[in-house]
Amino acid sequence: VYLVIRANAIFALAPEVSGFIVCLGAFVAVFAASMALVHNDLKKIIAYSTLSQLGYMFVAAGLGAYWIALFHLATHAFFKALLFLGAGNVMHAMKDDLNIQNMGGLYKFMRPTAILMCIGSLALCGFYPFAGFFSKDKILEAAWSADAYFIWALLFAGAAMTTFYSIRLIMLVFFGKQKFTHHPHEAKGFALIAMSVLAVPAAIAGFFEHDFAEFVLSILPGFKASIPHGVEVILIALTLAMISAVAIGTIWTYGKGKFSQNLKNCKFYKILIAQYFIPQIYERVIVRGYAKLSEICAKCDGAIIDASVDLIARIAVKGGEGADRASNSGDLSANLRWMVLGSFILLILAFAL
Template sequence: MGWVDSIDIGTFACLLFVVLFAPLLGTIVAGVLGTRGKIVGVGWFNSFCILLSFLASVVLGFSVLQGVSFSVSLFDWIVSGSFAVDFGFSLDMITAVMIVVISLVSLLVHIYSIGYMHDDEGFNRYFSFLSGFVFSMMFLVLSDNFLGLFVGWEGVGVCSYLLIGFWYHKHSANFAAMEAFISNRIADLGMLLGIFLLFWSFGTLNFQEIFSAIRGDEMQLSSSILSWAGILLFIGAMGKSAQFPLHTWLANAMEGPTPVSALIHAATMVTAGVYLIVRAHPIYMEIPHIGEAIAYLGAFVALFAASMALVNRDLKRIIAYSTLSQLGYMFVAAGLGAYWIALFHLFTHAFFKSLLFLGAGNVMHAMHDGLDITRMGRLVRPLKYTMIFMLIGNLALCGIPPFAGYFSKDLILEFSFNTEYKVLWGLLVFGAFLTAFYSFRLFMLVFFSPKSSEAYAIDHPHEARPLMFYAMLPLAVLAIVAGVFYDPIISALKYIAVFEMPHGHLSAESLAGIALGASCLGIIVAFFKYKNFTYTPSRNFFYTLLSQQYYIPKLYELLFSKAFGVLCRVLWQKIEILVFDKSMQAVGKVMMWLSAMCAYLQNGNISSVLRLMVFGILLLLLSLLVSQLVFVR
């Protein structure tokens, strides 16, 4: 155990709280100064808080590699009858991988943002939201129970809403923020129902207690209950990871600042769905039929998203579709039971995809926020350093050795082939070809293709600030070397569950060669197609279908937005106006009549009062007479 033996659990618990609460400190400080003018120190202070979180995460990560795992409870959170939840957190290998990735990418994005948001009036507010997101994400992955995970889950949703709609003066940003928020709330209802079902079935929400009961021989729970729980939890994962049919919000979320896309929509929040499946793997191991459905959906999404990226002209949206496609790969691995391979691809993907988004931010900086890649071209000389970084990211994304994506993506392909899911393997290999093609389509159109007549009229495009490159450099290095962490990560994960790669008819080298051939073919086709490409609008059916995202957004608008608007209008006209409004008006009229009648009793006229008294006496005598007659009979 080495140096780990000299550290007690209390020290590890303190480090865990540094990981969790250091970003919260930055959120509070930046939030207090949010309404003031730009203070550069806010960005550096928040970056320092994330640095503390990262250093503590690294120490905890090394300790986990030495076999350390623990849980710690701060206090009783909710105690109501048989329902009791602690404010508790835990550390194991799954958690360690996540907090290292989150803290490292967050640190680099914070530093990059100091340069990127340098001239923005909402500088302080931006860093408050960004650090708040990091705190929520840490809360999500460190919680030792489903309720804590759900609180963090909702926290990242709120911060995502605030960051996507950061430039709230833009209608498109407001719409994108609302779409992301509502889409995720729909999915979160399913997740919440799954959590309720787990508590009803097990009487607890603690991960270890639920998983121990599932693994135990005495478990009497029917598989249908677990199936429903798995389905409902996955619905939540579908929303957060933008899986079909809840995928439309991810591309529109590019309305937020580019560093937000690098953090939220590449490395952290959108991977929370994969994390949930990996965390709840004891449940899904008992319901492999549900896992198989997840895998097939993931393969579909991998191709579905890649196909839309083939024709898209928006720089950030293409990378967003790439993220969606790679999430499909992760869900294939998780659905087939290769949870650790899914986690490993999540690990490597975070670095090269963040690098690509930050590279896109540099291009936008040079293009004065222009995003149309067909209006760029020949940027290789003025943006040569950005070109190198984006080349590294693209090669890693395409799975070209020795870059990180080669090690993780090929493991998914190898596992799917060797577990007799050769249809999935074939789809994913084709997806690798599409990934290579659209990645280098973007690369060629931005940096090498001739400028079109509609090119942005920017005379002297220039590189971003040096600080932004310093933040990108570690990501570039990790996009190259992150694959070497496979053995220690998988070895440590075996403390949680045993995992062995199955063997099939083809060797790992042969399968890797096939996937590499598909990727190289995609790169070659893109290179020759776009090296001298001049953009001309296409009107063929497939181009239109893909550019319109299979008309799914329009279908949603028709079925939900407009149909809901019509329903609301009918209810307003037929129910609210004719029933509720008329009812309220009738009540008012009755009260006015009663008040007019009562006003006669209080007019102050003695003659009127005497007449009323006489009328009252006569009425009383008449009632007595009637009662006597009835009584005598």
């Protein structure tokens, strides 16, 4: 993302490439978020979220809103790092078990971590006044301003999915029924201090939007969404209403344990939980193919390269043995002939050099 932003002068000369970046970014934003909806690995959910948010940044960069892309990159760094550190705390407390379906009820054991991860999740969802609200909303405004309504709709849907998987993670990890038998422990104080340092900008960094813009616009080209103020307010209100409704629905559903088991029989659910079968395709096509190629290369290496080296070594050994037998035959006349020949060769080399 930073490379695209920094090389903005080059991309400005290739609008077709910038358009492709917009489409690719919107696709990644929705594609990665969709896999996070049903995944049960704590750190993979956050990792898919990172890919999704990178998609948002690429959309902004492709639309020419370079400072907005950089602003979301900066704010995202705070709350996503906060979430990853929190995931590490949970991982240690759960004895390296990352399956969120095996957790629940951790709030009473890890209240500081839970509160700090809630701050990170609210910022990721884009709730006011957290940092994600300011930066993500700017990207949606940029898409609307560029008349890229389909891209805006994809990002809007991505925001809904982000809210769902973020709140789902919090509910399954820290609330609901306890699904473990051991006694978890809170992280060390230095880990909580590090998280607290990140929680502050995750909560308030958005208020420095204008200072940030003034700082980077001395280098980056300016961009301002050309939409009426009334439309801007409506878009913001619409986004906030949507993520609020999704958050409330998710909290109620998982709080009451009413997540339908029938969904697990849904074909689309199976596709999502299988991550669109990408790992299986990667395993069968690339990993197994590479393994077969490696076996062929190993056989060629043994049959050609190793055999050639061994042949040279055998010739050298046999030659040495033959020379040794010839020079140590016990025949004094033969030894003198070899001595004279060797001296003659040395003299020739001496004069030649």
